[in-house]
Amino acid sequence: MEEAADYGIDSPTIVAGLLLAGVAGIGLAAAVLTIGPGHAWVILFLFAAGIYFLPARAGMLFYSKAGKLRLRDEILGAIPWRHDEWVLDVGCGRGLLTIGAARLLTTGRAVGVDVWKPADLSGSCPHAALENARAERLAARVSVLGADARVLPFRGASFDVMVSNFVLHNLNPRAEREKAVGGILRVLKPGGRMVLSDFIFTDEVESALRSLGADDLRRVRSESQSSWLTTLLNFGKVRVFRVTGAEPRSEDSAVPFEERGTSVFT
Template sequence: MTRAGSVKAGVQADYGIDAPGIVAMFGLSTVLSTAGATLIGWLASPSPLIIFLVYMLSLAAVASGFLFIVMLVYARSGKFRMRDFMLDEIGFRGDERVLDIGSGAGLLLVGAAKRLTTGGAIGIDIWKASDLSNNLASTAERNIAIENVGGSAEILTADACDLPFADATFDVVLSLLCLHNIEPSERRVQACREIARTLKPGGRALIADYVPTAAYERALAASGLETEGSRRHFLVALGPMWMVAAREPG
């Protein structure tokens, strides 16, 4: 496990852009299809084929431009709104042991640590570059130091499907935008089993993702948790977002 050091005052934490390759692809597609539609419409003499081509390129420009903006708005605003919503849902006492699965740059980990007094939060991740910009353990450590939560937050390199913790370790398990990255679906079910296994009796899990979370709900219920429903939270996240809440009986 790693604890963060200190950084210069005034430096801002950076929680990255999710799926940076896809954001770049949508940005590039917007530019290229706009340029293509403009050039063809300008240079080619009108014919049904040219009109169809310009129409299709314009459609591609609008669709990719829309998705590009949605992903940037989420990265710059939606994810912070979703973090606060999830942490408010828990209603911390301050003494909880918290696990953030797929913590990336530490968004939920740091947020939870700020609400703890005597408790502690740990973030686990395998730091996949394609899932988050600058996705390194050192980025999370830096954010922990910048946000001054080194006393209650730590990170560990570990796989969600094989958590290196004893049964009934955590009061709260959180995860935002991680589980959809785990393939195939049997491994996502295994990750849900690990969540159930590591929750204390009475402990709560909130698992949010940009895909419907009903399958996670079924897997958590099959692992013995009482689920409180899988719901949409598009207005909170300013984009596609579902969340399942679950509780370990006891």
């Protein structure tokens, strides 16, 4: 599989902050050591803090460079594809899931929406997503639109598949996440599949979906993010879950796809 695209570094400011904190901790420990004997606890504390932050940073970088491609394959692999679907990737960033889904289509379309917050993903903008789609030779099946996850500008029952990765945790408070979850279910066609992946609040997402009547709901820990290396780098802290489910089938026929009041970047 061609991987010429660059899907960015998640939370780049946190990644930079962890490097700074790690280097500062070890540097300060060394500085205190040069002052002279004593201060053993201070040195130990600063050194331990430095040692703590550096692998945490490495863990985040490792995810951004390798882990997210595996997570993409796991998320998309949880969907029984017909290959003619209309897919919506909520919070698409630089197009990780949008482009991954487009690769699985022979007809249909993969649409990504985002508000492109630079603090959440390095170099995140619509043009980066489209550039990645071109690099993967999938631009013909990809559209990206500026839209907030909480106010999806689509008619109800527009998409066969809804996916989202590491987006819902950005919405606060809980009511905002529930609003987004409600919107995701609204634009999903009857019988359509969804996979929502994140590292926190997935239990809330599951119960919000359950209360809205989602079908065939499951919340499972990500297999691709559970390796010994990921666990080691994250000190066992970060646990990624994917919530899969479907919009219950109804007698209503699906409403055709329509984009409304959005800027379309193609």
